Amino acid sequence: MLIFITFVNDEVVQLATLYELLGILVASFILNIIPFTGPSNMLIAAHAALLVNADPFTIGLLVALGSASAKSIHYVVTFFISGFIGGERRKRLDAAGLKLKNWAFLALFIVASSPLPDEPVIVPLGLLKYNPIKFFVPYFIGKLLIAVVGAYLGKAGQKFLEPFISQEILMVASALLTIIVTILLLKVDIGKIASKIMKRKLLNSLTTYFNEHPVQKSFLWLCFKSKNSMSEEPAECAR
Numbered sequence: 001m002l003i004f005i006t007f008v009n010d011e012v013v014q015l016a017t018l019y020e021l022l023g024i025l026v027a028s029f030i031l032n033i034i035p036f037t038g039p040s041n042m043l044i045a046a047h048a049a050l051l052v053n054a055d056p057f058t059i060g061l062l063v064a065l066g067s068a069s070a071k072s073i074h075y076v077v078t079f080f081i082s083g084f085i086g087g088e089r090r091k092r093l094d095a096a097g098l099k100l101k102n103w104a105f106l107a108l109f110i111v112a113s114s115p116l117p118d119e120p121v122i123v124p125l126g127l128l129k130y131n132p133i134k135f136f137v138p139y140f141i142g143k144l145l146i147a148v149v150g151a152y153l154g155k156a157g158q159k160f161l162e163p164f165i166s167q168e169i170l171m172v173a174s175a176l177l178t179i180i181v182t183i184l185l186l187k188v189d190i191g192k193i194a195s196k197i198m199k200r201k202l203l204n205s206l207t208t209y210f211n212e213h214p215v216q217k218s219f220l221w222l223c224f225k226s227k228n229s230m231s232e233e234p235a236e237c238a239r
Contacts, residue, residue, distance in 0.1 A: 020052045021062060028066025035074060035119055041067050041143055042150030049154030056155050060148030067147070068140040071118055075135055078126025104130055105138045112142025 028044055045063040049056060104125055111121045118139075125135060 021054060021058065024048045024052060024059060024062045025066045028063045029070045032067040032070035033073065040115055040146075040150075042146050042153075045147040045150035046154030046157070049151045050157075056151035057148055059151040059154075060144060063147035063151070064140055064143035067143045068112075068136060071122055071139060072132075072136055074119065075122050075126045075132070078123050079129060079132070081127070101128070101130060104134065108135065108138040109142040112139045113146045114142075 027048075028041065031044060032041070041063055044067075045056075045060050048059050048063065052059060107121050108125075110116065111118045122135075122139075
């Protein structure tokens with residue numbers, strides 16, 4: 001009788017764990033299926049790590065799979081919509097596609113593994129009819145990286161805070177933090193901020209380069225002056 005009860009208890013625990021893991025996959029899919037919204041997958045994984053008694057890699061894998069599957073639907077929709085684009089627009093898209101495809105892998109990995117919005121990369125690649133497998137692989141790898149990191153952080157935070165704070169308070173705090181960060185991500189244009197930072201770094205790099213290379217600086221100034229004088233010649237002739 002005791003053996004039977006132990007067996008049933010083990011089966012119930014395994015079934016409950018299975019449903020918990022399935023819940024992570026479904027929750028990640030639902031939170032990512034709505035375009036331009038949804039919390040960071042790092043926070044989803046960290047929150048799931050507080051709720052589910054599973055190893056961080058499994059949690060991260062399920063979060064990444066749910067997220068990548070949801071965004072793949074966005075990609076497939078735009079992929080088929082592009083079939084209705086014809087004529088000159090199709091030619092322009094194909095020409096742009098030849099240039100963008102060399103950077104697609106890196107771009108997909110970066111947006112998947114960072115807080116940057118995904119849609120500005122996913123939608124254009126779908127319209128360009130980018131290879132679906134080549135789309136999914138780098139995107140999934142990026143999501144897996146960020147989700148596994150989030151799950152490990154969640155487990156580490158749980159072990160550190162559990163002696164001082166109850167499990168219920170940890171869950172509530174995690175949920176509130178997820179909501180706050182999501183609101184901030186929706187309110188703040190991260191893409192614009194990143195663009196400003198990149199422009200500032202580029203400007204600083206150019207300034208440093210020309211300060212260290214006065215010959216190139218003088219040559220650039222002469223070229224610019226020559227170009228301005230050429231553009232002013234027609235106006236002088238008109239007078």
